[in-house]
Amino acid sequence: MTIxxxxxxEFNSYVSTHLxxxxxxxTEIFPSNVISFRELFEVAATPKSQQKPDxxxxxxxxxxxxxxxxxxxxTLKLAAEQAEIQKTIDELRTEVDKRDAExxxxxxxxxEAETILSTAIYQAxxxxxxxxxxxxxxxxxxxxxKFAHRISASNAVASPPTxxxxxxxxxxxxxxxxxxxxxxxxxDLPLNTPVLQSQGSYGEPMSSNRNTAQTEGTPTSSSxxxxxxxxxxxxxxxxxxxxxxxxxxxxxxxxxxxxxxxSSSSLSSDE
Amino acid sequence: xxxxxxxxxPGSQESEEQQRIRxxxxxxxxxxxxxxxxxxxxxxxxYFKDPTFVNYLKYxxxxxxxxxxxxxxxxxxxxxxxxxxYEHFRKELVNSQCAKFIDDQQxxxxxHYQRKRLxxxxxxMASQRALQQPPKEKPG
Numbered sequence: 001m002t003i004x005x006x007x008x009x010e011f012n013s014y015v016s017t018h019l020x021x022x023x024x025x026x027t028e029i030f031p032s033n034v035i036s037f038r039e040l041f042e043v044a045a046t047p048k049s050q051q052k053p054d055x056x057x058x059x060x061x062x063x064x065x066x067x068x069x070x071x072x073x074x075t076l077k078l079a080a081e082q083a084e085i086q087k088t089i090d091e092l093r094t095e096v097d098k099r100d101a102e103x104x105x106x107x108x109x110x111x112e113a114e115t116i117l118s119t120a121i122y123q124a125x126x127x128x129x130x131x132x133x134x135x136x137x138x139x140x141x142x143x144x145x146k147f148a149h150r151i152s153a154s155n156a157v158a159s160p161p162t163x164x165x166x167x168x169x170x171x172x173x174x175x176x177x178x179x180x181x182x183x184x185x186x187x188d189l190p191l192n193t194p195v196l197q198s199q200g201s202y203g204e205p206m207s208s209n210r211n212t213a214q215t216e217g218t219p220t221s222s223s224x225x226x227x228x229x230x231x232x233x234x235x236x237x238x239x240x241x242x243x244x245x246x247x248x249x250x251x252x253x254x255x256x257x258x259x260x261x262x263s264s265s266s267l268s269s270d271e
Numbered sequence: 272x273x274x275x276x277x278x279x280x281p282g283s284q285e286s287e288e289q290q291r292i293r294x295x296x297x298x299x300x301x302x303x304x305x306x307x308x309x310x311x312x313x314x315x316x317x318y319f320k321d322p323t324f325v326n327y328l329k330y331x332x333x334x335x336x337x338x339x340x341x342x343x344x345x346x347x348x349x350x351x352x353x354x355x356x357y358e359h360f361r362k363e364l365v366n367s368q369c370a371k372f373i374d375d376q377q378x379x380x381x382x383h384y385q386r387k388r389l390x391x392x393x394x395x396m397a398s399q400r401a402l403q404q405p406p407k408e409k410p411g
Contacts, residue, residue: 139337147341156345158384171381172305172345183299 025075033068040065298342301334304355305348307377311370319361328355347377 040061151157156171163169168176178184285293303309318324333339335349343349354360363369 137337143341150341150344151346154344157347157381159378159382161385163382163385170306171347171377172307172309173299173302174306175308178299178303178306178309181299182295183303186296 033065033072036061036064036068297331297334301331301352302343302345302348304351305345307351307364307370307373310351310355310364310373311367314361314364319355319364325361328352332356 040058043058043061155163155169159171160167160169168174173181313319331352334343334352340346340349
């Protein structure tokens with residue numbers, strides 16, 4: 001199409017220059033025709049005696065006129081041919097415009113298709129990364145359901161439907177539950193110093209307390225779940241923290257240590 | 272603290288019993304971190320200024336892995352554990368107002384599901400009532 005268009009342009013320029021030339025020819029011819037016609041009439045009108053000495057012979061004038069007439073006729077014929085050519089030019093131009101419109105339409109369609117494909121590819125890539133991610137971290141559905149049950153059944157992640165301000169239940173282990181737990185029990189050991197000294201040997205000094213910790217642990221069935229599924233044992237590792245944990249129990253009121261009652265009463269204003 | 276460090280060293284002369292004990296204590300302790308009042312307690316006693324304790328908190332992040340996380344009953348503790356890695360948060364926890372704010376927000380979030388369900392049920396009831404009313408008006 002581009003080659004044809006350039007040739008069309010050349011043709012157009014050729015035709016336009018030729019038309020201009022033709023037109024200029026005609027404009028040149030007409031004044032000379034008029035002059036020759038005027039001279040002829042002057043010569044014919046005046047008698048021989050009054051003629052100017054340098055006036056042309058009537059014969060040469062007539063010849064001149066006929067020559068000019070012939071030229072005019074030829075030029076007119078050329079003009080007619082040019083008109084024909086101009087018609088074909090116009091037809092070709094409309095054809096070119098039609099083709100241009102079609103090309104634009106196709107271009108628009110192509111652009112739309114490209115955008116649709118690019119979005120599809122992008123989404124497909126995202127899906128692939130999600131699939132890879134899922135494949136890398138596989139979890140059995142049974143484990144997932146077990147975990148979901150564990151965290152929901154105890155109202156740890158969603159409040160119970162009948163919860164009201166003043167209810168002691170919380171989404172975290174409360175101080176009461178903490179004291180009932182394994183860490184809380186370890187803090188009840190009467191001898192702290194031998195525990196600290198015997199860091200390597202966790203066995204003997206604690207064996208007497210092991211049974212008591214176990215028996216105390218089992219009644220608390222509601223909070224037992226969060227300690228672990230394993231059996232209870234004694235530990236000397238965390239006794240340092242626990243000594244401090246248990247120590248300032250009496251000072252807890254001053255510090256505001258896990259005062260769940262005060263927090264619940266203030267929360268009532270939110271509801 | 273030194274005793275914790277001893278017990279926290281992985282794989283070095285730990286019997287199965289010791290490992291079990293360590294698992295249980297760390298499980299309980301990490302879940303205690305879900306309690307903002309307990310966090311305030313720890314902050315006010317200066318535990319968060321101890322670099323050993325801070326390292327211990329960093330070490331406790333292994334509970335985020337699925338094979339350990341499945342033992343957690345209070346998964347909100349993991350969120351707090353992550354926040355506790357930042358010093359700014361640890362400093363802010365000394366204020367009891369901060370702890371109280373966190374506690375309130377935590378409770379409101381806890382009730383979010385029930386509230387959403389309640390509003391949904393109320394909307395459903397209202398729409399049903401609206402549907403029932405025009406047929407009642409027609410015969411009248």
